[in-house]
Amino acid sequence: MSSVFDKRLKALENAYASLVNKKNVKEELGNGIFDRYSYPVLTAAHTPVFWRFDLDKKSNPFLMERFGINATFNAGAIKLNDKYYLAVRVEGADRKSFFAIAESPNGIDNFRFWDYPLDLPQTNEPDTNVYDMRLVQHEDGW
Numbered sequence: 164m165s166s167v168f169d170k171r172l173k174a175l176e177n178a179y180a181s182l183v184n185k186k187n188v189k190e191e192l193g194n195g196i197f198d199r200y201s202y203p204v205l206t207a208a209h210t211p212v213f214w215r216f217d218l219d220k221k222s223n224p225f226l227m228e229r230f231g232i233n234a235t236f237n238a239g240a241i242k243l244n245d246k247y248y249l250a251v252r253v254e255g256a257d258r259k260s261f262f263a264i265a266e267s268p269n270g271i272d273n274f275r276f277w278d279y280p281l282d283l284p285q286t287n288e289p290d291t292n293v294y295d296m297r298l299v300q301h302e303d304g305w
Contacts, residue, residue, distance in 0.1 A: 171226040175212050182208055187272035204274050205251060205265055207232040211276055231256030241298035242270065249274065250281070250296040262296055 188201040210232045217223040233256050238249035247270035254260045262281040267274040283293065 166220070166224075168220050168224055168226045172212075172218070175216065175226070179208070179212050182206075183273065183275055185272065200271060202272070204267070204270075204272065205235045205238070205249065207234055207253075209235065209265065209274060209276065210253065210263075211278070214276075233258065237295040238265075239295070239297040240270075241300060243300060247274075248298065250298055251276075252295060253280065260294070 185202065187204070190199045190201060193199060212218075215228050215230050215232060216226055217229045218226075223229065233254045235251045235253050238251040240247065240249050242248075245268075247267045249265045249267075251263055251265055252260050253263050262283065263276050263279075264281065265274040265276045283290070
């Protein structure tokens with residue numbers, strides 16, 4: 164017999180897979196310069212299930228969300244080695260932000276976050292107002 168935990172986990176994993184595998188559809192009317200698509204490439208729901216939920220049955224038997232994600236936005240973007248990367252600001256439900264990398268084979272859909280958020284090294288001067296990251300390719304990488 165399946166537990167509440169197992170049923171919820173299966174439903175969460177199915178919803179996540181459906182979202183990240185959804186083909187984005189180009190809208191018919193454009194302005195002649197760029198194309199618009201029907202779905203956003205990243206939303207809060209694109210963050211991995213294991214970021215938002217404690218997946219341990221013993222500590223979270225009802226599989227309640229433990230870390231709410233409010234939004235994903237203001238991404239820096241780069242195409243590198245035939246993949247598209249976004250450095251995304253991810254805002255938690257507590258309004259605190261962190262950065263994470265999502266990648267896609269085509270830049271239109273199938274974006275997936277890396278397993279872990281970015282770890283920004285600290286300097287002697289405390290960081291303030293670290294917001295919208297930009298990505299630039301240079302001789303050392305990106």
